[in-house]
Each structure stands twice: as C-alpha cells, then as structure tokens.
Amino acid sequence: MPNSDAHIVRSYSDELQNISALVAKMGGLAETILTDAMTALVKRDADLSTQAIQADKRVDNLDAEIEYQVVRMLALRQPMAVDLRSIISALKIAQSLERIADHAKNGAKRALVINQSPPMDATRGIVRLSDVAREMLRSVLDAYVNSDAEGAVKVRDRDEDLDVLYDGYFRECLTYMMEDNRNITAATHLLFIAKNIERIGDHCTNIAENVYYMQTGERLSTARPKGEDAMGLKAE
Amino acid sequence: MLDSETNSATIADPKVVCRDVSVSYSGKQALFDIDLDIGSHQVTSLIGPSGCGKSTFLRCMNRMNDVIDGCVVTGSISVDGVEILDDEIDAVQLRRRVGMVFQKPNPFPKSIYDNIAYGPRIHGLVRGKDELDEVVQTSLERAGLWEEVKDRLLQPGTGLSGGQQQRLCIARAIAVRPDVILMDEPCSALDPIATARVEELIDELKRSYSIVIVTHSMQQAARVSQRTAFFHLGIVVEVGETEQIFTNPRDERTQGYITGRYG
Numbered sequence: 320m321p322n323s324d325a326h327i328v329r330s331y332s333d334e335l336q337n338i339s340a341l342v343a344k345m346g347g348l349a350e351t352i353l354t355d356a357m358t359a360l361v362k363r364d365a366d367l368s369t370q371a372i373q374a375d376k377r378v379d380n381l382d383a384e385i386e387y388q389v390v391r392m393l394a395l396r397q398p399m400a401v402d403l404r405s406i407i408s409a410l411k412i413a414q415s416l417e418r419i420a421d422h423a424k425n426g427a428k429r430a431l432v433i434n435q436s437p438p439m440d441a442t443r444g445i446v447r448l449s450d451v452a453r454e455m456l457r458s459v460l461d462a463y464v465n466s467d468a469e470g471a472v473k474v475r476d477r478d479e480d481l482d483v484l485y486d487g488y489f490r491e492c493l494t495y496m497m498e499d500n501r502n503i504t505a506a507t508h509l510l511f512i513a514k515n516i517e518r519i520g521d522h523c524t525n526i527a528e529n530v531y532y533m534q535t536g537e538r539l540s541t542a543r544p545k546g547e548d549a550m551g552l553k554a555e
Numbered sequence: 556m557l558d559s560e561t562n563s564a565t566i567a568d569p570k571v572v573c574r575d576v577s578v579s580y581s582g583k584q585a586l587f588d589i590d591l592d593i594g595s596h597q598v599t600s601l602i603g604p605s606g607c608g609k610s611t612f613l614r615c616m617n618r619m620n621d622v623i624d625g626c627v628v629t630g631s632i633s634v635d636g637v638e639i640l641d642d643e644i645d646a647v648q649l650r651r652r653v654g655m656v657f658q659k660p661n662p663f664p665k666s667i668y669d670n671i672a673y674g675p676r677i678h679g680l681v682r683g684k685d686e687l688d689e690v691v692q693t694s695l696e697r698a699g700l701w702e703e704v705k706d707r708l709l710q711p712g713t714g715l716s717g718g719q720q721q722r723l724c725i726a727r728a729i730a731v732r733p734d735v736i737l738m739d740e741p742c743s744a745l746d747p748i749a750t751a752r753v754e755e756l757i758d759e760l761k762r763s764y765s766i767v768i769v770t771h772s773m774q775q776a777a778r779v780s781q782r783t784a785f786f787h788l789g790i791v792v793e794v795g796e797t798e799q800i801f802t803n804p805r806d807e808r809t810q811g812y813i814t815g816r817y818g
Contacts, residue, residue, distance in 0.1 A: 324816050326814070326816050327816065399813045400809075400814050404802065
C-alpha cells in the first residue's frame with residue numbers, strides 16, 4: 320500500500336487501501352492477458368486467445384470502478400498531500416493499465432488470425448519482446464505496491480531495451496516478408512503485435528513516472544535516452 | 556530556527572518581519588524563536604493543531620497579548636520596518652494599522668453605521684459628516700455588505716445574520732485603513748454560503764492589504780492563501796507556497812497533520 324501509517328478516520332485509510340488493491344488487481348489481470356495472448360500465439364491455442372480477449376472486459380470494469388472510487392474520494396474526503404497524489408496516480412495508472420490490457424487483447428485477436436497460416440519462425444522472436452514488457456509490467460506493479468520510487472526509475476530505464484528489441488524485430492519481419500511474400504499477412508500481424516508490445520513498454524514507463532510522483536511529489540524529468548530508430552522516424 | 560533548505564520563512568518585500576519571537580504565559584513558553592515574514596498584498600495562513608501557538612503568534616502582531624497578565628513576548632516584529640514590540644509604540648495606534656477580525660462576530664451594540672464610524676472617529680481620520688458617511692459606505696461596499704444594509708444603517712449591528720455580522724466586523728476593520736488584517740478563524744461560526752462570501756472578500760481585500768488568517772480548515776487555507784505556515788508545539792515546522800504545502804509537504808509532521816494521520 321502506498322501509505323502504511325493510518326488515518327485518524329479509519330474508513331479513509333480503508334478507502335485508500337481499497338483503491339490501491341483495485342489497481343494491483345487490475346495490473347495482475349493485465350499481466351495475465353499479456354501472458355495468455357503470447358502463449359496463445361506461440362502454442363497456437365485458440366481457446367487461450369479467446370480467454371484473453373474476454374478477460375479484457377474485467378479490466379475495463381475495474382477501470383470504471385477505480386474512476387468511480389477516485390471521483391467519490393475527491394468529493395467526499397478532499398484529500399491532501401500524499402493522499403491526493405496517490406488517488407490521482409491511481410486514476411492515471413488505471414488508465415495506463417486499461418491501455419496495456421487493450422494492447423494485449425489485440426495481440427490475442429491477431430494470434431487467432433496468424434494461427435490460420437502455417438507456423439513461422441518470426442513468431443518465436445516476439446517472445447523476447449513480450450518477456451521484457453511483462454517484466455517491466457511486473458516490476459512497475461511491484462514498485463507501486465511497495466511504494467518504491469527507485470524501483471520505478473529502474474523500470475523506466477528498461478524501456479530503452481524494449482525499443483531496441485522492437486527495432487530489431489521490425490527488421491526481422493521485413494526480412495521474412497522479402498524472403499517469401501506468402502509471409503506478408505502473418506508478418507504484418509506480428510509487426511502490429513510487436514508495436515503493441517512496444518506501446519505496453521511506454522505505458523509501463525508512464526506508470527513508473529506516476530509511482531515516482533506519488534512517492535516523492537516530484538516529476539521525473541521527461542528526457543530519456545533513445546537509441547537508433549530502425550524506421551528512420553527519429554527527429555533530428 | 557528554520558532549515559533554509561526546506562523552508563522559505565523569509566521572502567522578498569515583506570510587510571511584517573518576525574524574528575526570534577518567543578512568547579510565554581506565566582513562565583510557560585508557548586512560542587519558540589519564530590522567524591516568519593508576512594508578504595504584502597497576499598494572504599498568509601497559519602495552520603496547526605489546537606494549542607500549537609498559531610493564535611498566540613497572530614496576536615503578537617498587534618500586541619493583543621499585552622492585555623494578558625503574565626504574558627511575555629520577546630524577539631522582534633517589525634511592520635514596514637518599524638519595531639512594534641518597542642515599549643514606545645502606542646498599541647492603540649498599532650491596532651489601527653494592524654486590524655483584527657475574530658472567530659465570533661463581535662459587532663458593537665450600536666447601529667450598523669456607528670460600528671463602522673467608531674474607528675475613523677476616535678482616530679480622527681475624517682473631517683465632518685459627509686466624509687464619515689463616505690467612509691462608512693466605502694467600507695461596507697468593500698466588505699460586500701452595502702447592498703444588504705444600506706436601507707437600515709441605523710438599526711443595531713447585532714440584528715444582522717452571523718455571516719453579515721462577520722462582514723460588518725471586516726468592514727469595521729478596514730474603515731480605519733489598516734495595512735495588515737489579522738483574522739482568527741473568521742469563518743468557523745459561519746455556514747458555507749457565508750463562508751464563501753467572506754473568502755471572496757478576503758480574495759478581494761488582499762489587493763489592498765496584507766492578510767494573515769488562522770484557520771482550522773485545511774480547505775480554507777488552501778482556498779484563500781498564497782503562503783501557509785504550519786505550527787506545531789510552538790514552532791514553525793514548515794512554511795512555503797500554499798500549493799506546495801498541500802500537494803507536497805516536505806516535513807513528515809506537516810503531512811501527518813494535513814492528511815489527518817497520527818503524528
């Protein structure tokens with residue numbers, strides 16, 4: 320929980336803990352959807368894909384519940400200082416988790432399509448990306464639950480690794496497409512999945528910044544080192 | 556006494572400068588070496604638990620503690636560079652320049668008109684009836700009360716509602732053209748609408764005066780003030796921009812107090 324020492328009004332502490340618990344639960348669900356979507360892709364498991372797609376609804380419901388609780392607390396408790404920061408952070412983190420779950424769900428949908436085509440080596444490459452993204456997600460949720468600002472900074476720093484992996488995977492997919500144009504449909508879907516995973520890393524970074532703010536009251540500077548960009552999209 | 560890393564007790568262009576202010580009541584020390592500046596044309600709020608010394612400190616600034624037996628004030632308080640703790644200073648003149656509004660509205664048992672006219676009369680600030688009428692009207696207008704009372708100026712001030720009485724007291728305070736207005740929980744006896752009116756008035760008055768307000772309402776301090784000082788056990792624990800104090804207090808004790816935790 321973000322704040323261990325209790326309020327004089329116990330129900331206030333209970334409500335704060337309830338919001339934290341909802342965020343943690345939402346994060347756990349988002350992580351499961353990502354794991355299931357990737358397993359469904361690699362193992363060509365349509366049932367697991369469907370399961371991941373359906374689980375996203377629960378994430379959306381949790382997001383709505385958190386928003387409701389946040390609005391309610393702002394109106395009724397008029398929170399200050401660390402309480403205010405943790406309530407606002409919960410709202411923003413929930414939004415990021417909702418996006419993460421959406422991206423993961425989209426991967427599960429594309430897995431259903433990709434698995435209509437013959438198996439491709441490129442499928443395995445995506446696991447490297449999703450492992451990093453999942454590790455980021457898990458670490459940032461740990462940082463949230465343990466109120467660990469330093470842990471959050473470390474998660475943010477990992478995003479660069481994911482960007483590098485994504486750029487490499489982008490080239491890999493292009494190679495598969497050039498090798499055999501029958502690969503194009505599946506490889507394009509894989510590219511979208513990779514892009515989704517790269518976005519998940521960005522959302523984890525946002526969550527890390529929110530955890531840091533919640534704990535310290537300071538903003539992490541937005542400047543982060545960026546590597547080479549395979550698509551030449553990088554601004555000079 | 557303050558750690559300069561985390562506190563901004565001193566500011567550029569202060570109206571009131573307090574240094575090493577200590578107060579004891581019959582030997583029991585209530586305030587310990589307070590350093591605090593009060594800015595011009597802004598609202599400074601003093602917050603803290605009951606008995607922390609915030610009201611005692613407020614009362615130092617117009618020497619209201621003089622009237623309490625056994626109360627000893629040491630240190631230095633200057634208003635516009637003039638030392639007010641000096642024995643030479645006439646406390647009555649000082650209280651014209653540093654006005655005060657109390658928790659419970661305390662209009663004189665006189666007419667609305669005389670409540671306002673009393674100060675300018677005894678201080679000889681006006682010449683003749685016309686000028687006095689004008690001061691009464693302007694003061695009531697500035698306190699946002701004119702429209703409500705202009706047709707019954709000769710009725711007793713005590714016949715007004717609580718919120719109107721408090722605005723009458725504020726009008727009375729500004730009628731003598733003070734530099735600083737001290738407010739000791741001015742809204743604690745008022746309903747939310749009357750409170751909002753007084754807060755709007757405070758916002759308006761800060762253009763002309765330096766205002767110091769003691770309040771137990773965190774929300775009120777957050778709403779009306781630009782600077783906030785947190786008092787605890789007779790010291791200033793933390794002082795800074797109101798926004799910083801309420802979103803990101805540097806001291807654990809401040810955080811504990813404003814969020815309602817054990818501390």
